[in-house]
Amino acid sequence: MNQIKIVALVAFILTAPTFASNSLIPVSKETKEMAVSLRDKAIKDDSAYEILKSLTTEVGARHPGTPGEKAGIEWGINKLKALGFDKVYTEDVKMNGWVRGIETAEVLIPSYQKLTITALGRSKSTPEGGLEAQIVHFESYADLEKAADGSLKGKIAFISNRMERFKNGAGYGRANIARSKGHELAAKKGAEALLIRSIGTDDHRNPHTGATNVAMGYTMVPAVALSNPDADQLVRLIGYGHSPKIRLNIQTKDLGAIVTKNVIGEMTGRELPNEVVVIGGHLDSWDLGTGAVDDGAGVAIAMATATLIKNNTEMRPRRTIRVILWGAEELGLIGARAYAKAREADGTIANHVIGSESDFGAGPVYGLQSSDNISENAMHVVDTMAGLMGELGVTRRSGNTSGGPDMMPLAALGVPALNLMQDGTDYFDLHHTPDDTFDKVNPEHMRQNVAAWTVFAFIAAEWPGSFK
Amino acid sequence: MNQIKIVALVAFILTAPTFASNSLIPVSKETKEMAVSLRDKAIKDDSAYEILKSLTTEVGARHPGTPGEKAGIEWGINKLKALGFDKVYTEDVKMNGWVRGIETAEVLIPSYQKLTITALGRSKSTPEGGLEAQIVHFESYADLEKAADGSLKGKIAFISNRMERFKNGAGYGRANIARSKGHELAAKKGAEALLIRSIGTDDHRNPHTGATNVAMGYTMVPAVALSNPDADQLVRLIGYGHSPKIRLNIQTKDLGAIVTKNVIGEMTGRELPNEVVVIGGHLDSWDLGTGAVDDGAGVAIAMATATLIKNNTEMRPRRTIRVILWGAEELGLIGARAYAKAREADGTIANHVIGSESDFGAGPVYGLQSSDNISENAMHVVDTMAGLMGELGVTRRSGNTSGGPDMMPLAALGVPALNLMQDGTDYFDLHHTPDDTFDKVNPEHMRQNVAAWTVFAFIAAEWPGSFK
Ligand SMILES: [Zn+2]
Ligand SMILES: [Zn+2]
Ligand SMILES: [Zn+2]
Ligand SMILES: [Zn+2]
Numbered sequence: 001m002n003q004i005k006i007v008a009l010v011a012f013i014l015t016a017p018t019f020a021s022n023s024l025i026p027v028s029k030e031t032k033e034m035a036v037s038l039r040d041k042a043i044k045d046d047s048a049y050e051i052l053k054s055l056t057t058e059v060g061a062r063h064p065g066t067p068g069e070k071a072g073i074e075w076g077i078n079k080l081k082a083l084g085f086d087k088v089y090t091e092d093v094k095m096n097g098w099v100r101g102i103e104t105a106e107v108l109i110p111s112y113q114k115l116t117i118t119a120l121g122r123s124k125s126t127p128e129g130g131l132e133a134q135i136v137h138f139e140s141y142a143d144l145e146k147a148a149d150g151s152l153k154g155k156i157a158f159i160s161n162r163m164e165r166f167k168n169g170a171g172y173g174r175a176n177i178a179r180s181k182g183h184e185l186a187a188k189k190g191a192e193a194l195l196i197r198s199i200g201t202d203d204h205r206n207p208h209t210g211a212t213n214v215a216m217g218y219t220m221v222p223a224v225a226l227s228n229p230d231a232d233q234l235v236r237l238i239g240y241g242h243s244p245k246i247r248l249n250i251q252t253k254d255l256g257a258i259v260t261k262n263v264i265g266e267m268t269g270r271e272l273p274n275e276v277v278v279i280g281g282h283l284d285s286w287d288l289g290t291g292a293v294d295d296g297a298g299v300a301i302a303m304a305t306a307t308l309i310k311n312n313t314e315m316r317p318r319r320t321i322r323v324i325l326w327g328a329e330e331l332g333l334i335g336a337r338a339y340a341k342a343r344e345a346d347g348t349i350a351n352h353v354i355g356s357e358s359d360f361g362a363g364p365v366y367g368l369q370s371s372d373n374i375s376e377n378a379m380h381v382v383d384t385m386a387g388l389m390g391e392l393g394v395t396r397r398s399g400n401t402s403g404g405p406d407m408m409p410l411a412a413l414g415v416p417a418l419n420l421m422q423d424g425t426d427y428f429d430l431h432h433t434p435d436d437t438f439d440k441v442n443p444e445h446m447r448q449n450v451a452a453w454t455v456f457a458f459i460a461a462e463w464p465g466s467f468k
Numbered sequence: 469m470n471q472i473k474i475v476a477l478v479a480f481i482l483t484a485p486t487f488a489s490n491s492l493i494p495v496s497k498e499t500k501e502m503a504v505s506l507r508d509k510a511i512k513d514d515s516a517y518e519i520l521k522s523l524t525t526e527v528g529a530r531h532p533g534t535p536g537e538k539a540g541i542e543w544g545i546n547k548l549k550a551l552g553f554d555k556v557y558t559e560d561v562k563m564n565g566w567v568r569g570i571e572t573a574e575v576l577i578p579s580y581q582k583l584t585i586t587a588l589g590r591s592k593s594t595p596e597g598g599l600e601a602q603i604v605h606f607e608s609y610a611d612l613e614k615a616a617d618g619s620l621k622g623k624i625a626f627i628s629n630r631m632e633r634f635k636n637g638a639g640y641g642r643a644n645i646a647r648s649k650g651h652e653l654a655a656k657k658g659a660e661a662l663l664i665r666s667i668g669t670d671d672h673r674n675p676h677t678g679a680t681n682v683a684m685g686y687t688m689v690p691a692v693a694l695s696n697p698d699a700d701q702l703v704r705l706i707g708y709g710h711s712p713k714i715r716l717n718i719q720t721k722d723l724g725a726i727v728t729k730n731v732i733g734e735m736t737g738r739e740l741p742n743e744v745v746v747i748g749g750h751l752d753s754w755d756l757g758t759g760a761v762d763d764g765a766g767v768a769i770a771m772a773t774a775t776l777i778k779n780n781t782e783m784r785p786r787r788t789i790r791v792i793l794w795g796a797e798e799l800g801l802i803g804a805r806a807y808a809k810a811r812e813a814d815g816t817i818a819n820h821v822i823g824s825e826s827d828f829g830a831g832p833v834y835g836l837q838s839s840d841n842i843s844e845n846a847m848h849v850v851d852t853m854a855g856l857m858g859e860l861g862v863t864r865r866s867g868n869t870s871g872g873p874d875m876m877p878l879a880a881l882g883v884p885a886l887n888l889m890q891d892g893t894d895y896f897d898l899h900h901t902p903d904d905t906f907d908k909v910n911p912e913h914m915r916q917n918v919a920a921w922t923v924f925a926f927i928a929a930e931w932p933g934s935f936k
Contacts, residue, residue: 057704060581071579111539113528113758116902204672205757205902229905233758236525236906289673290581290701434584434673437697438704 023377025465027384034313034462035388035455041312042451043392048304049443051079052297052362056290056438063287064328065097065255072283073261076299076325080265083307085323086316087268090261093327093338096216097255098122100209100287105224108132109245110237116227117195118207118288119250120179121331124218126193130249131222133192137238141178144185152191156246157182159194160235162228165201169360169424175199179225180213187220193248194223197231202429205229209286210432215332222250260284260327262335267306269319269461274348276322277460278355278415279305279453282329282406289436293427297441297449298358298404299325304446305453309461317461319353326406329359330432333405340409352415354460354467357404358449360422361430362441365389365452367397367421374416378467381459382418388455392448397421416467418460420452492845493933495852502781502930503856503923509780510919511860516772517911519547520765520830524758524906531755532796533565533723540751541729544767544793548733551775553791554784555736558729561795561806564684565723566590568677568755573692576600577713578705584695585663586675586756587718588647589799592686594661598717599690601660605706609646612653620659624714625650627662628703630696633669637828637892643667647693648681655688661716662691665699670897673697677754678900683800690718728752728795730803735774737787737929742816744790745928746823746883747773747921750797750874757904761895765909765917766826766872767793773921777929785929787821794874797827798900801873808877820883822928822935825872826917828890829898830909833857833920835865835889842884846935849927850886856923860916865889884935886928888920 055075062072073090080088098121105115135158138144144157159178164171178196186194198208205227212219226234237244263283269275281298285291306321327335343349354374368386370379386396402408403417411417430436460467523543530540541558548556566589573583603626606612612625627646632639646664654662666676673695680687694702705712731751737743749766753759774789795803811817822842836854838847854864870876871885879885898904928935 053704054708057701058708058710059579060575060701067580107528111527112535203907205674205905206672229903229907232907233525233528233905236521240522240526242526435697437673437701439671439697439700 024380027381027459027463031459031462032384032388035458038309038312038454038458039388039451042308042454043447045308045447045450046443047307048300048450049446051303052292052300052441052446053438055296055299056292060290061287062283062285062291064095064260064284064331065099065258066287069260069284073263076263076283079303083303084310085265085267087266090263091339091342093260093262093335095258095260095328095331095334097258099253099255101251101253103250105246105248107244107246110242115230115246116205116207117224118209119252120209120219120223120225121211122214122218123223123250123252124221125252126222126248126250130247131192132245132247134243134245135195135234137235141182141185144189147189149188150190152189155191156193156195156248157186157189157191158234160197160231162197163199163201163428165425167423167425168421169427172199172428179210183212183219183221183223191221193221196225198225198228200228200428200431200433203228204435206433206435208432209288211331217254222248224248224250260335262327262339263325265323267310267316267321270316271318273320274351275319275353276351277319277353277457278322278324279457280324280326280406281358283325284328284330286330286432288432288434290438292436292438292441293361293430294432294436295359297362297446301358301446301449301453304450305457308450308454309458317458318464319461321457321461329406333408336406337409340413344413349413352410354416354418355403355407355410356418356420356456357406358420359404359406360424361427362445363423363425363427364445364448365392365394365420366423368394369397369399369401369419369421371403371411371417372400373414374467378465381463385456385459389452392452394452418456420456492848495849495927495931499927499930500852500856503926506777506780506922506926507856507919510776510922511915513776513915513918514911515775516768516918517914519771520760520768520909520914521906523764523767524760528758529755530751530753530759532563532728532752532799533567533726534755537728537752541731544731544751547771551771552778553733553735555734558731559807559810561728561730561803563726563728563796563799563802565726567721567723569719569721571718573714573716575712575714578710583698583714584673584675585692586677587720588677588687588691588693589679590682590687591691591718591720592689593720594690594716594718598715599660600713600715602711602713603663603702605703609650609653612657615657617656618658620657623659624661624663624716625654625657625659626702628665628699630665631667631669631896633893635891635893636889637895640667640896647678651680651687651689651691659689661689664693666693666696668696668896668899668901671696672903674901674903676900677756679799685722690716692716692718728803730795730807731793733791735778735784735789738784739786741788742819743787743821744819745787745821745925746790746792747925748792748794748874749826751793752796752798754798754900756900756902758906760904760906760909761829761898762900762904763827765830765914769826769914769917769921772918773925776918776922777926785926786932787929789925789929797874801876804874805877808881812881817881817883820878822884822886823871823875823878824886824888824924825874826888826921827872827874828892829895830913831891831893831895832913832916833860833862833888834891836862837865837867837869837887837889839871839879839885840868841882842935846933849931853924853927857920860920862920886924888924
C-alpha cells in the first residue's frame with residue numbers, strides 16, 4: 001500500500017463512517033446532491049460554448065508545426081490561467097512535422113473538370129507540376145487487394161468506398177482502412193498515386209483529410225481524398241464507359257523534428273492532490289477547418305467542466321482534476337503517447353484514478369460506458385453517475401472503452417476509463433474538413449455535455465474509493 | 469389580322485365546332501385527357517434525371533468562354549438530335565467573356581487563417597501578388613452608403629448581410645444589392661476592394677459567386693464573396709475587438725469578344741408550325757460547380773417535357789414546341805436578350821404564343837402563376853392547367869410573372885408567360901457554389917417537374933385559342 005493509498009484510506013475513514021458490505025464504498029448523499037447541483041448549473045451555463053468560440057475564432061486551425069498551433073498553445077495556457085486553474089504548465093513533445101502545400105486535381109479526359117481534393121496526412125508529393133494518369137476504380141480496399149501486384153503501373157488507384165452513417169460512428173473504422181493503409185496497397189500494386197472517396201458522410205465539396213499509418217516521413221505514393229461529390233462524379237463517368245484521365249499535383253513538406261506540447265491545467269485536490277482524475281480534449285486540429293467539433297469542443301467541455309466545479313464548490317474536490325489539452329492527436333496520439341511514457345518514467349501512472357477524453361464532436365451525450373478494469377466494487381459509482389445523468393438523456397451502456405483516443409496509451413497501462421458517448425450522427429459530415437467550424441456547434445448540446453461531464457468529474461474526484 | 473392568325477382561325481374552325489360564349493375557347497375533353505395521360509406517364513419517367521446526369525457528369529461546368537461551355541453546346545445539339553427533335557439549330561450570340569484565375573485570401577491579424585472566397589462575376593484583379601488591408605465592417609449595403617465618400621482609403625469594405633431563407637427565394641433580391649452594386653459603392657467610399665458575405669442560405673465553406681452589374685470589362689474594385697462561415701468568423705473576430713487585416717489575391721481575365729450560342733430544338737407543330745410555345749432552361753452555368761440545380765435541371769426538364777409529349781402522342785401538337793437552351797444567362801441574360809432582339813428583327817415576335825423557363829432549381833413545382841398580359845378569355849386555360857397539375861401538389865397563384873429570367877426580354881415585348889413556381893427553400897444553399905452538383909438532385913422532384921411542365925406545354929401547344 002503506497003503513501004497515496006494510506007492517505008486515501010485515512011481520508012475515507014474520516015469522512016465515511018458507514019460502509020456497505022463487501023468493501024463497497026457508497027457515494028455519499030452530499031456528493032450526489034452536489035453533483036446534481038453542479039449538473040443543474042451546467043445546463044444553464046454557456047462557458048464551454050464561449051471557450052470554443054474564442055479558440056476557433058481567435059486562433060483558428062491548430063495543425064502541428066504551424067503558427068496556428070503555437071497560437072493555440074498560447075491560448076490554452078492563457079485561458080487556463082484566466083479561468084483560475086491552480087496549476088498551469090506544459091510538457092514538450094518531440095515529433096515529426098508535416099504540412100500540405102499545393103493540392104490541385106483536374107479531370108482531363110473525357111472533359112476538363114476541376115476536382116476538389118486534399119492530401120491525406122503525410123502524403124508524399126507528386127513530381128513537381130503534377131502527374132497525369134488514368135484512374136482505375138476499385139469499390140473497396142478489399143477489391144484493390146485482389147489486383148495483381150505491379151498491375152497498376154502508370155495508373156492511379158481509386159477506391160470509392162462509402163462510409164455509412166451511424167450514431168456511434170461505427171462506419172468510420174470500416175471505411176477507414178482505405179485512408180490509413182490504401183497508400184501501401186496502391187504502391188504494392190504499382191500505382192502512381194492513391195485516390196479515395198473521403199471517409200465522411202456528407203455530400204459537400206469539402207474533402208476529408210486524416211492520418212495515414214505513417215509515423216514519420218511520407219506515404220509510399222501520394223495519397224489523396226476526393227470530396228464525396230467528386231468521387232461520385234468519377235464513378236458516374238466510369239459508369240458511362242469513360243476511362244477518366246486526371247492530373248494530380250500534390251506538394252507537401254516533411255518539417256522534420258518539431259516540438260509540440262501537452263497543455264495542462266489542474267484544480268488541486270483538497271485531500272489527495274496526487275491522485276488525479278484526467279479529463280480533456282486534443283488541442284491540435286487538422287489544418288482545413290478551425291477544429292471546432294474536432295476537437296475544440298472537447299477542449300472547451302473539459303475546461304468548462306473543471307471551472308464550473310471550482311466556481312460552485314466551497315472547497316476543491318478531494319482529488320486533483322487534471323485537464324489535459326492533448327497535443328498532436330491527429331498525427332497519431334503523439335502527445336498522449338509521450339504523456340503516458342513520461343508518467344511511466346516518473347512513476348506516477350498509478351496516481352491516475354480514472355480518465356476520459358471528449359473527442360467525438362459536439363453532439364449530446366447519450367451513454368456512459370466503463371472500462372473493464374474498473375473493479376466490481378466500483379461499478380456502482382459509475383451506475384450512480386449514469387443515474388444522475390439520466391435527466392440529461394444519458395443511459396448506462398455495456399461494452400469496454402479506453403475513454404477516448406488520447407486515453408488509449410493510459411488505458412493500455414491500466415488506467416480506468418469512462419466513455420461519455422456522444423451522438424455522432426452528423427460528426428463525420430464535418431470531421432477533418434474545411435467545414436469543421438464554430439457555426440456548426442449547437443450551444444444547447446455544449447451545455448448538456450458539460451452537465452454530464454460535471455457529474456462524472458466531480459464524483460470521480462470526490463468519491464473516496466478506488467476504481468481499480 | 470396576319471397570315472398566322474388566319475391560319476389559326478381556319479384551323480380552329482375545323483377542329484372546334486362549338487364555342488363558349490364571349491369568345492371563350494374551351495380546352496377540349498380530348499386535350500385534357502391527353503394532358504392527364506402525359507402527366508401520368510411523366511410522373512413515372514426518369515428521362516429528365518438521366519439527361520441532367522449526363523450533362524453534369526459528362527460535361528460539368530459550362531461557363532462562357534471555357535472548354536466546358538463548348539462541350540455543353542455540343543452536348544445540347546447532340547442530345548436534342550438523339551431525342552428525336554424535328555429541328556435542331558443554334559444561334560450565335562456575341563458577348564464579352566470573363567474568367568477567374570487565382571483567388572486566395574488569408575487573415576493576417578490577429579492570427580493567420582485561410583479564408584474561403586471566390587471572385588464575383590467580372591471582378592477586377594488585385595495588384596499581382598495581392599493586396600493587404602484592414603477590413604471595415606458594414607452590416608448592410610445601406611450602412612456602407614452612410615460612410616463618407618473617400619473615407620475607406622486603404623481599407624477593404626466588408627458587407628456582412630445575411631440572406632434569409634424563403635420558399636419563393638424572396639430573400640435573394642433583398643440581399644443581392646451587396647453583390648450587384650457593392651463594388652461601385654465600395655469604390656465611391658475609397659475602398660481597395662469589396663468583400664461580401666455570400667448571397668446564400670447555407671453554412672458550408674463554399675462561397676457563392678454571381679453577376680455584378682457590369683456588362684463588359686471589370687468591376688470598379690475587386691469584388692469577392694466569402695463563404696458564410698468565413699464571413700461569420702470575421703464578424704466574430706471584430707466582435708472580440710480585433711481589427712482584422714487580410715491579404716487578398718484575385719487574378720481574373722477579361723476574354724474580350726467571344727461567341728456563345730442559344731441551342732434550340734423544336735417539335736414542329738402539326739397545324740400551326742409558325743406558332744411557338746417556348747420552354748427551356750439556361751445551358752451555361754457558373755464555373756464552380758457543375759450547374760446541376762442552376763440550371764441543368766431546367767435544361768433537362770424542358771428537353772424531357774418536349775420528348776415525352778412527342779413520344780406519347782400520335783401526331784405532333786398543333787403548335788411548335790421550341791425548347792431553348794439559353795446561352796450566357798449568368799452574365800446578364802445575354803443569350804435571351806440576343807434572341808429577343810433577333811425575333812424583333814425578323815418579325816416573328818408575335819409568333820411566340822406563350823413561354824416559360826425553368827430556372828429555380830430542382831425542387832417540386834407548387835404553384836402556377838400567369839403574366840398580366842394573358843387575356844381574360846384565356847385565363848380559364850391557365851386555370852385548367854393548374855387544375856390538371858393539382859394532383860401534383862400545384863395550386864393556382866396570383867401575381868404577375870415574366871416566366872423566368874430568360875423570358876424577361878420576350879415578356880418585355882409582350883409575350884405571354886407562365887411561371888411554374890418551384891420550391892426554392894434549399895436552392896440558395898447550392899446556388900452559384902462548388903456544391904451545385906448532380907448528387908443534390910432528387911429524382912422524384914425531377915419527375916414531378918416534368919409532369920407539371922407536360923401539362924402546360926401540351927395544352928399551350930394544343931389549345932387552339934390565343935393567350936393574348
Ligand atoms: Zn479528434
Ligand atoms: Zn480528428
Ligand atoms: Zn439560373
Ligand atoms: Zn444562376
